[in-house]
Structure formats: structure tokens, C-alpha cells
Amino acid sequence: MKEIVIISGKGGTGKTSITASFAMLGGKDIVVADCDVDAADMHLLMQPDWEKSEDFYSGVIAEIDQEKCVKCGNCADVCRFSAIPIIDKKYVVNKLNCEGCGYCFHVCPTDAITMKEQNVGKWYISNTKADNVMVHARLGIGAENSGKLVAKVKNEAKRIAKETDKEFIVVDGSPGIGCPVVSSLSGADFVVLVTEPTVSGLHDLKRVYQLVKKFNISAGCIINKSDLNTKVARQIEKFLREENIIHISDLPYDETFTKAMTNGQTIVEYDDANLKNILVNSWEKIK
Amino acid sequence: MKIAIASGKGGTGKTTLAVNLASFLAESRKVVLCDLDVEEPNSGLFIKGKLIHREDKFKMIPEWEKDKCTLCGHCQKVCNFHAVIQLGDQIMVFPELCHSCYACSELCPVDALPMIPQKMGELKQFKKEGLSFVESRLDIGQEQAVPLIAQTREDLDKNFDDDFIKLFDAPPGTSCPVIEATKDADFVILITEPTPFGLHDLTLAVDTMRELEKNFGVIVNRHGIGNNDVLTYCQKKNIPVISKLPNDRRIAELYSRGSLIYQKIPEFKKQLVNIADYLLKLQEEGIR
Ligand code: SF4
Ligand code: SF4
Ligand code: SF4
Ligand code: SF4
Numbered sequence: 001m002k003e004i005v006i007i008s009g010k011g012g013t014g015k016t017s018i019t020a021s022f023a024m025l026g027g028k029d030i031v032v033a034d035c036d037v038d039a040a041d042m043h044l045l046m047q048p049d050w051e052k053s054e055d056f057y058s059g060v061i062a063e064i065d066q067e068k069c070v071k072c073g074n075c076a077d078v079c080r081f082s083a084i085p086i087i088d089k090k091y092v093v094n095k096l097n098c099e100g101c102g103y104c105f106h107v108c109p110t111d112a113i114t115m116k117e118q119n120v121g122k123w124y125i126s127n128t129k130a131d132n133v134m135v136h137a138r139l140g141i142g143a144e145n146s147g148k149l150v151a152k153v154k155n156e157a158k159r160i161a162k163e164t165d166k167e168f169i170v171v172d173g174s175p176g177i178g179c180p181v182v183s184s185l186s187g188a189d190f191v192v193l194v195t196e197p198t199v200s201g202l203h204d205l206k207r208v209y210q211l212v213k214k215f216n217i218s219a220g221c222i223i224n225k226s227d228l229n230t231k232v233a234r235q236i237e238k239f240l241r242e243e244n245i246i247h248i249s250d251l252p253y254d255e256t257f258t259k260a261m262t263n264g265q266t267i268v269e270y271d272d273a274n275l276k277n278i279l280v281n282s283w284e285k286i287k
Numbered sequence: 288m289k290i291a292i293a294s295g296k297g298g299t300g301k302t303t304l305a306v307n308l309a310s311f312l313a314e315s316r317k318v319v320l321c322d323l324d325v326e327e328p329n330s331g332l333f334i335k336g337k338l339i340h341r342e343d344k345f346k347m348i349p350e351w352e353k354d355k356c357t358l359c360g361h362c363q364k365v366c367n368f369h370a371v372i373q374l375g376d377q378i379m380v381f382p383e384l385c386h387s388c389y390a391c392s393e394l395c396p397v398d399a400l401p402m403i404p405q406k407m408g409e410l411k412q413f414k415k416e417g418l419s420f421v422e423s424r425l426d427i428g429q430e431q432a433v434p435l436i437a438q439t440r441e442d443l444d445k446n447f448d449d450d451f452i453k454l455f456d457a458p459p460g461t462s463c464p465v466i467e468a469t470k471d472a473d474f475v476i477l478i479t480e481p482t483p484f485g486l487h488d489l490t491l492a493v494d495t496m497r498e499l500e501k502n503f504g505v506i507v508n509r510h511g512i513g514n515n516d517v518l519t520y521c522q523k524k525n526i527p528v529i530s531k532l533p534n535d536r537r538i539a540e541l542y543s544r545g546s547l548i549y550q551k552i553p554e555f556k557k558q559l560v561n562i563a564d565y566l567l568k569l570q571e572e573g574i575r
């Protein structure tokens with residue numbers, strides 16, 4: 001089983017459109033995992049049937065029982081996150097500020113504080129139009145994306161791949177360099193970096209690659225909108241050579257990306273010419 | 288007045304809008320732009336100002352003092368993030384998991400876990416004519432963006448008074464980092480694209496802003512591609528559409544070089560004028 005993770009450092013590079021195309025091309029040989037749980041969009045292209053859904057609990061936050069509270073103020077004094085303001089002469093927990101550290105719970109003399117488990121989102125197992133199974137999720141509003149939901153999505157995809165004897169797991173990874181992307185990358189066999197020839201694209205590529213390097217995973221790169229700025233494209237190619245990153249392919253600047261998306265289709269369904277060819281070849285190289 | 292520029296997902300033009308709007312406003316007012324997308328700060332690539340200040344940013348983590356410790360195991364019990372673990376006669380601290388809550392440190396009966404600073408990133412301040420620019424950057428390997436965002440906001444409050452228009456380039460998404468970045472904004476601009484992805488992520492961002500009880504409006508970027516669903520949605524939900532930025536390959540090219548756009552593309556500038564008017568009117572009406 002080979003786990004392929006597609007990441008981009010920054011958004012808007014076409015990562016999800018490209019991942020969905022691979023999910024289409026992989027068909028029944030693969031399991032798909034959408035680990036971009038903060039802005040999960042792949043379902044818009046894959047027409048999942050949302051066969052199974054489950055709530056996801058992670059972390060806790062404090063709750064104060066006003067009946068038991070003697071207003072000593074200990075909790076507010078120790079809280080480092082200003083999460084216990086006094087409102088209408090009562091100590092109350094500000095849910096958005098509370099980190100769930102539990103310090104207040106330990107210093108309350110009357111056991112007025114309980115730590116409540118938090119529902120941080122939902123995760124799903126679906127059958128898609130590409131004749132494969134997709135695991136995806138939705139993070140609740142303002143929930144902490146600690147990477148735990150990402151890990152859950154990945155582990156479920158792995159379990160399904162093992163049970164059904166699939167060759168590949170294709171993962172739409174998270175943006176940034178924090179916990180979610182760390183969870184997306186851990187355990188990967190190959191990373192596909194999707195970038196664009198812009199100064200910010202290059203900057204983010206370098207930054208996220210530092211993280212990939214820490215994991216010691218081999219990597220390849222797709223340069224999207226490659227004709228937008230040939231000078232920066234050359235700089236990206238140079239970086240790829242220096243770091244021994246496989247240059248998988250170049251895709252031209254093309255509004256077909258948007259048109260396919262507006263149609264609810266992946267690029268390989270919508271386009272039957274140049275873009276499709278490049279993506280088919282890319283998938284052959286990656287797998 | 289504090290204005291945050293956010294979006295449900297990345298790549299919708301958040302940074303483009305932030306740097307152009309800030310530069311444009313700075314032609315006539317005191318403006319500070321602050322990049323709070325600490326995981327991938329990009330605004331600085333477009334504003335090549337003069338560096339006037341640089342400092343390391345720290346978070347506090349416990350450090351184990353073996354000689355004092357009685358191995359009572361209390362620290363491990365109180366840490367909700369498994370950041371202190373007792374292994375035999377050793378106490379191990381995992382800094383990347385620590386949320387700096389001080390519980391282990393202050394509840395240790397013998398003071399064997401004093402809190403010490405650990406570097407998590409750096410803050411830089413630049414100046415370019417009338418525009419001040421502040422950027423924080425998380426170190427690679429640090430997993431938590433929120434503490435650095437919080438410290439950067441506090442710094443900004445300290446160093447820039449209310450005469451300044453403060454623009455924040457927020458991180459993408461709808462989870463903790465965005466909440467931290469938009470927390471004390473008087474107004475939030477949500478920028479999106481008129482596509483199914485754009486609409487989907489906009490609805491999440493709108494739900495987040497409603498939850499935070501924020502004043503907000505929408506700017507549609509690359510108007511003309513995709514379809515009309517975003518506009519229909521805004522109309523139905525009574526959300527003001529402040530502006531529609533044009534879809535133009537030349538904009539993408541200028542962006543790719545790290546250039547400002549409004550100085551070269553009049554239609555883009557026209558939209559900035561509208562946005563500026565909208566924001567200044569809000570300010571007059573007392574949202575500050
Ligand atoms: S759990 Fe921690 S963050 Fe939440 S209110 Fe208690 S002390 Fe504050
Ligand atoms: S520590 Fe307990 S009793 Fe004291 S104010 Fe807080 S909740 Fe009330
Ligand atoms: S609480 Fe203090 S004394 Fe007890 S094990 Fe931890 S460090 Fe040692
Ligand atoms: S400061 Fe809080 S989060 Fe950090 S190790 Fe101690 S108890 Fe855990």
C-alpha cells in the first residue's frame with residue numbers, strides 16, 4: 001500500500017482540483033482521504049453518498065456550575081487564557097477562549113467546574129462517483145484543528161485500504177506548517193507538492209518543504225499555471241534540482257480549472273485534451 | 288479601527304487585497320498592516336519596506352529540575368495535553384505539545400517545574416513611506432500558531448494608537464487561528480471567489496463570523512469566472528457585497544512578480560477606492 005499526500009503550503013494553487021483528478025484516475029484501486037478538514041472541498045467534485053457519518057470528540061472545555069460556585073475567583077486567577085470573565089457578577093467560561101487545560105478545575109474549592117468533552121466536527125465514509133471510497137470530515141466552527149481529526153480521517157482511510165486490499169491512498173493534505181499538515185504528512189510514502197510560479201508560491205514551497213524534509217519523505221512537484229511567470233518558474237525548477245525533488249509536470253494557466261469546478265467535475269472529466277493528458281501522465285509517474 | 292481580511296480557504300486573494308488596500312490607504316492616512324498568517328506569511332513579499340525592528344517571540348514551557356523533584360507524578364496528572372510525562376525516574380517535557388497553561392508548574396508541590404521561555408518565531412516591523420508593516424513568522428517545527436498570533440496582536444495594540452487604521456491579514460480557514468486573528472476586529476472582510484469551492488468556504492466563514500458576532504462584508508475576487516451563486520447567497524443572507532474585483536490575467540501576473548496591482552490596473556484601483564470609502568464610512572458611523 002502506498003500513501004500519496006498532496007500538499008501545497010498555500011491555498012489557491014489548484015491542489016484540490018488536481019487531487020480530485022488523481023482520485024478519478026485511480027478509480028477503484030484507491031482510497032481517497034480529504035485531510036484539508038478546515039476547508040474540505042473535495043466532496044464538491046466527487047459526489048459522495050455520505051454513507052456513514054460519525055461525530056468526532058476531541059479535547060475538553062471548562063463549565064462552571066453556578067449553584068456550586070462560591071465566587072472565590074481562584075479559577076479566573078489561574079487561567080492564562082482570560083477565559084473566565086465575570087459577567088453579571090458570575091464567573092462564566094468563555095468557550096472560544098478556553099484552551100481546555102483544566103487548571104481551573106484543579107483549583108476550584110467546591111468542585112463547581114467540570115471538564116466537558118467537545119464535539120469538534122464530523123467525519124464521513126462515502127462511496128464516490130469514481131468507484132472508490134472517500135473518507136472526509138468537517139471541522140466545527142472555531143474548533144481547534146489540532147490535527148486529531150486529520151489523523152482520524154487518515155487512519156480510517158488506511159484501515160479501509162487494508163481491509164479491501166487497495167494499492168493506494170490518495171490524500172488531500174492540509175495547508176500551512178502547523179499540526180494539521182504534520183498529521184497529514186506522518187506516515188506518507190510520497191509527497192506531491194503543488195505550487196505556482198509566484199513569489200509567494202515559491203516562498204511557501206520552500207517553507208513547507210523544510211517540513212517534508214524533517215519527515216524524510218521523497219517528493220515530487222507539479223507546477224500549476226507554469227506560464228504565468230517563466231522567471232519564477234525557472235527559480236522553482238532550480239530549487240527542485242537542488243533538493244532532488246522530482247519535477248512531475250507543468251500545467252498551463254487555464255480557466256478550465258474553474259469551469260470544471262463550476263460544473264462539479266474534475267478536470268479529467270471536463271477536459272479531454274491537453275490538461276487531461278498532463279494529469280494522466282502525472283498520475284502514471286506518481287503511482 | 289481594526290479591520291481583518293479573512294477567507295474560508297486560502298488562495299482567494301486575501302494577501303493581494305491586504306497589501307494593495309493597505310498601500311492605497313497609506314497614501315492619505317496612517318495605516319499599519321499586520322500579517323497574522325504566521326504559518327505562511329506572504330504580505331512582506333509585496334511590501335519591500337525598510338526593516339526597523341526585529342525580535343524573537345517566545346512561548347513559556349516548563350523545565351524539569353531533577354534535584355528538586357520528588358517524583359510525585361502530579362504534573363503528568365494535571366497536564367491535559369500529555370506534554371509532561373513521567374517515565375521511570377524521569378520527567379519528560381514535550382514543548383511542541385505544551386499550551387503554556389502553567390498548571391504543572393504552579394501545582395508542582397516543590398517548584399520543580401519552573402516555566403522558561405522557548406523561541407517559537409520572530410516578529411519584524413517594516414516601514415515604507417506612510418505604511419507600517421508588522422509580520423510574525425512561526426518557526427518550522429512549531430505546531431501552534433495561536434500563541435504567536437495572540438502576542439502579535441498585543442504588540443500591535445501597544446505600539447500603534449487608535450489614530451491608525453489597522454489591517455490584519457488573517458490566516459485561512461475557520462478554526463482557532465482565524466478566531467484568534469479576528470477576535471478584536473471591528474469589521475471583517477471575507478474575500479471569496481465566485482466558484483463552488485469559494486461559495487462552500489464562504490458559508491463556513493460566514494457561520495464563523497456570525498458565531499463571533501462580528502460585523503462583516505464580502506468582497507468577490509475574480510468576478511466574471513465561475514457563476515452567480517456567491518452573489519445570490521449574499522443577497523439571500525443579507526450580507527453586504529462591498530466590491531467585485533475583476534478577473535484579469537494581468538493581475539495574476541503582477542501578483543506572481545510580487546508587484547502591487549492598483550498602480551497598474553485602473554479598474555482594480557477603482558474598486559479599492561470603493562472599498563476605502565466603505566470602510567471610512569463605517570468608521571464615521573462609529574464602528575471603531
Ligand atoms: S480549562 Fe484552562 S483555559 Fe479553560 S477556563 Fe479553565 S483554566 Fe482557563
Ligand atoms: S474556583 Fe470554583 S468556586 Fe471559585 S469562582 Fe471559580 S468556579 Fe467559583
Ligand atoms: S509535580 Fe513536581 S515533584 Fe511531582 S513529579 Fe512533577 S515535577 Fe516532580
Ligand atoms: S504548562 Fe500546561 S500544557 Fe504545558 S506542560 Fe504544563 S500542564 Fe502541560
